[in-house]
Amino acid sequence: MIVRILGEGQLRVEDSALSELNELDARLEAAVNSGDEAAFADALAALLGRVRAIGAPTEPDDLEPSALILPQADATMDDVRKLLTDDGLIPG
Amino acid sequence: MGVMKRVSLVFKSKANKALDRMEDPRETLDYSYQTQLELLQKVRRGVADVATSRKRVELQINTLQQSSDKLDRQARDSLSAGREDLAREALVRKSAVASQMNDLNVQYASLQGEEEKLTNASQRLQAKVDAFRTRKETIKATYTAAEAQTRINEAFTGISEEMGDVGMAIQRAEDKTEQMRARAGAIDELMASGALDDAVSGPRDDIQAELDRMGATHGVDNELERMKAEVGQGSAPREIEATSAVPEAQPAPAATAQPAADQPQGDAQ
Numbered sequence: 001m002i003v004r005i006l007g008e009g010q011l012r013v014e015d016s017a018l019s020e021l022n023e024l025d026a027r028l029e030a031a032v033n034s035g036d037e038a039a040f041a042d043a044l045a046a047l048l049g050r051v052r053a054i055g056a057p058t059e060p061d062d063l064e065p066s067a068l069i070l071p072q073a074d075a076t077m078d079d080v081r082k083l084l085t086d087d088g089l090i091p092g
Numbered sequence: 093m094g095v096m097k098r099v100s101l102v103f104k105s106k107a108n109k110a111l112d113r114m115e116d117p118r119e120t121l122d123y124s125y126q127t128q129l130e131l132l133q134k135v136r137r138g139v140a141d142v143a144t145s146r147k148r149v150e151l152q153i154n155t156l157q158q159s160s161d162k163l164d165r166q167a168r169d170s171l172s173a174g175r176e177d178l179a180r181e182a183l184v185r186k187s188a189v190a191s192q193m194n195d196l197n198v199q200y201a202s203l204q205g206e207e208e209k210l211t212n213a214s215q216r217l218q219a220k221v222d223a224f225r226t227r228k229e230t231i232k233a234t235y236t237a238a239e240a241q242t243r244i245n246e247a248f249t250g251i252s253e254e255m256g257d258v259g260m261a262i263q264r265a266e267d268k269t270e271q272m273r274a275r276a277g278a279i280d281e282l283m284a285s286g287a288l289d290d291a292v293s294g295p296r297d298d299i300q301a302e303l304d305r306m307g308a309t310h311g312v313d314n315e316l317e318r319m320k321a322e323v324g325q326g327s328a329p330r331e332i333e334a335t336s337a338v339p340e341a342q343p344a345p346a347a348t349a350q351p352a353a354d355q356p357q358g359d360a361q
Contacts, residue, residue, distance in 0.1 A: 003096070004253065007209055007261050009216050025094035032095065047096075060219030063227065063250035068096040069103055072264075083099050 002064055003051050007072035010062070011055025021068070024050055032077055040077045048073055107252040117237055117244045121228040124248055128221045131255055135214045138262045142210060145269045146203040148276050149196055155283070156193045160186055166299050173306050182299050192279070199272055206265045213261045220254045 001018070004010045013021070024047040031040035048070060058064070071080050093101075114120040163186035170178035227247045231240050 004100075004257065006257050007213070007264075009212075021096070022094060025096050029095050060216060061223035063220060063223055063247050065104065065107075065246075065249045065253050066100055069099040069253075070096050071099070072260075080095060084095070084102060 001067040004066035
């Protein structure tokens with residue numbers, strides 16, 4: 001499957017990694033819900049670090065949409081909340 | 093549902109809404125391609141803007157570095173002249189300059205990072221726009237409008253995700269550049285007003301003035317010694333000093349004795 005890290009591009013990750021990534025993602029979501037900025041930063045760094053470690057960059061001219069999209073490395077909780085709303089950060 | 097899945101759904105829903113607005117699927121391709129070219133231009137302008145800001149901060153850092161070097165030199169000169177008080181003052185100012193420089197260095201690194209990210213984003217988008225153009229021509233040549241729909245949707249969703257990502261990267265870079273511009277402008281204003289110049293020893297440089305004064309006194313003393321040595325050894329210099337002291341000692345009687353016309357400054361009467 002293809003995973004995008006915002007601001008960095010797309011990576012191809014084995015489908016088998018999904019449950020591992022979901023666990024890390026659950027930590028990220030819990031941090032956002034509890035409003036714990038430090039826990040959020042840790043969880044985001046862990047998730048991005050894992051995706052970078054196991055993913056390989058896609059071909060630049062690949063037009064396939066991503067199955068999963070991760071916030072940029074320096075995103076704040078507020079950025080993520082806005083990302084999750086339809087009229088949030090994404091232009092267009 | 094986790095964060096990463098939800099974000100991807102938000103992106104897809106944006107793309108779907110845009111697709112729904114198009115009547116003829118094949119028109120979508122041309123319209124989208126135009127938008128992509130516009131975004132490419134925008135991201136390139138973004139790179140240029142960030143670079144301009146970065147260069148401005150670089151110039152300010154250079155100026156502050158010169159001030160810091162100068163203050164360092166002044167501190168050393170002051171110590172050589174036995175003026176620890178002046179040296180201390182110079183070092184206090186140097187440390188104020190250093191803290192400004194640290195701040196600017198952080199900003200510089202941040203702008204450099206932003207520039208690199210945008211440059212990479214621009215290259216990624218360029219590759220996808222090129223791929224989209226090829227795909228678009230193939231779809232238009234090969235399929236009827238009805239057949240083309242699915243393929244158009246795929247290509248459109250893929251590229252619109254990239255465009256959304258790049259669009260946000262441009263926005264983040266613009267926000268940062270705007271903040272930097274405001275701060276760089278404030279420092280430029282301080283320098284222009286002389287307020288920062290005081291702190292970094294500019295035109296009204298009292299430390300330098302004091303050093304110059306001491307340097308001048310020192311230079312006169314040296315030259316005097318040299319002249320004494322040239323004119324003659326031993327008691328000769330002392331005689332010159334003695335005779336020169338005489339007329340200075342008697343200006344008042346001379347003024348009363350001579351006619352006023354010979355004494356342009358003698359307004360004693």
